[in-house]
Amino acid sequence: MNNRISVILTQEKLDQQKCYDFVQDASCGGIVTFAGTVRDHTGGKEVKQLEFTAYASMAVKELTKIAEQALKKFDILKIAIHHAEGLLQVGDVPVVIAVSSAHRKAAFEACEYAIDALKESVPIWKKEFFEDGEVWVNAHP
Amino acid sequence: MTVNTLFFGIVMDITGERKISFDLQKEITIREFQEYLLKKYPGLTDIKIFAFAVNESYVKEDHQLQENDVVAVIPPVSGG
Numbered sequence: 001m002n003n004r005i006s007v008i009l010t011q012e013k014l015d016q017q018k019c020y021d022f023v024q025d026a027s028c029g030g031i032v033t034f035a036g037t038v039r040d041h042t043g044g045k046e047v048k049q050l051e052f053t054a055y056a057s058m059a060v061k062e063l064t065k066i067a068e069q070a071l072k073k074f075d076i077l078k079i080a081i082h083h084a085e086g087l088l089q090v091g092d093v094p095v096v097i098a099v100s101s102a103h104r105k106a107a108f109e110a111c112e113y114a115i116d117a118l119k120e121s122v123p124i125w126k127k128e129f130f131e132d133g134e135v136w137v138n139a140h141p
Numbered sequence: 142m143t144v145n146t147l148f149f150g151i152v153m154d155i156t157g158e159r160k161i162s163f164d165l166q167k168e169i170t171i172r173e174f175q176e177y178l179l180k181k182y183p184g185l186t187d188i189k190i191f192a193f194a195v196n197e198s199y200v201k202e203d204h205q206l207q208e209n210d211v212v213a214v215i216p217p218v219s220g221g
Contacts, residue, residue: 036221052220055149055213058197059220083220095221115221123194123213124220125150137219139151139188 005067006080009060009124019080019098028077030104032111036095038088042137048129050088055123059083062122066114074110076101081114083124094126142168144206146178147213152191155184165206171195172202174212191216 006022016035023031038050067079080098088094097114101107118124126137142165148156169177171193179185193200194213206212 053150054220055147055194055197055215058194058213061197119218119221121199121218122220123149123215123218125216126219127150136151136154136216138217139219 002068002071004071004078005064006078006082007060007063007067008080008082009054009056009063010082010084011086012084014082014084014093014096016093016096016098019082019096022080023078023098023100025077025100027102028100028107029102030107031098031100032104032107033096033098034111034115035093036115038090038092038094040090042128045130047090048131049090050092050094050129051127052083052085052088052094053125053127054083054085056085059123063118066117066122069117070099070110070114073113074099074101075103075106076110079110079114081118083118083122085124142166142206142208144174145209145211147211149213150216150219151188152185152214152216155187156182169206170202171200171204171206171212174206175202178214188216 063081077100082096084094099107099110144163146161192215195210
């Protein structure tokens with residue numbers, strides 16, 4: 001695998017520092033990180049917890065493609081995209097993205113590109129649990 | 142022709158299955174396979190859009206399935 005890319009899909013709790021440390025480099029003037037967090041409400045309803053399931057083997061491939069595209073499109077040095085699977089509680093972190101670059105603009109753009117692309121194409125699904133039931137997010141667009 | 146099929150998310154809930162092998166009479170495209178699935182699982186018509194992956198890559202509707210392909214039925218994703 002490309003040594004400028006770190007892609008992880010895990011049942012474990014994500015370690016944000018690990019993403020940061022992976023992209024950190026003396027040649028870079030900035031690191032942009034994005035942490036997705038479990039929100040306690042959606043559409044006015046209280047969310048109790050979320051469950052993430054994935055088509056793991058394909059999800060890792062798609063995440064890697066996104067990281068490769070980010071390296072191509074933007075003048076960045078390294079990118080880490082880590083995503084969690086399983087049951088997460090309010091405040092937990094299902095996704096962390098870190099990008100380093102010599103100049104900050106490229107890192108901001110690449111980070112936004114990566115999270116947008118992830119939400120678009122990576123085969124991972126989120127189920128929201130409410131007091132009165134549960135629902136697959138986006139299942140009925 | 143045998144096609145190994147994986148279901149995820151709401152599609153798994155509707156079909157009640159995670160993984161099924163279908164024995165098809167002839168070689169078919171993804172579009173035909175989708176029609177086949179909709180007949181077999183009418184509940185799937187509630188989902189407006191889903192994608193298909195063959196052997197872990199997204200494919201278009203006119204993609205021709207091959208013997209022993211692994212087809213994943215992918216409802217709208219919601220990671221992140």
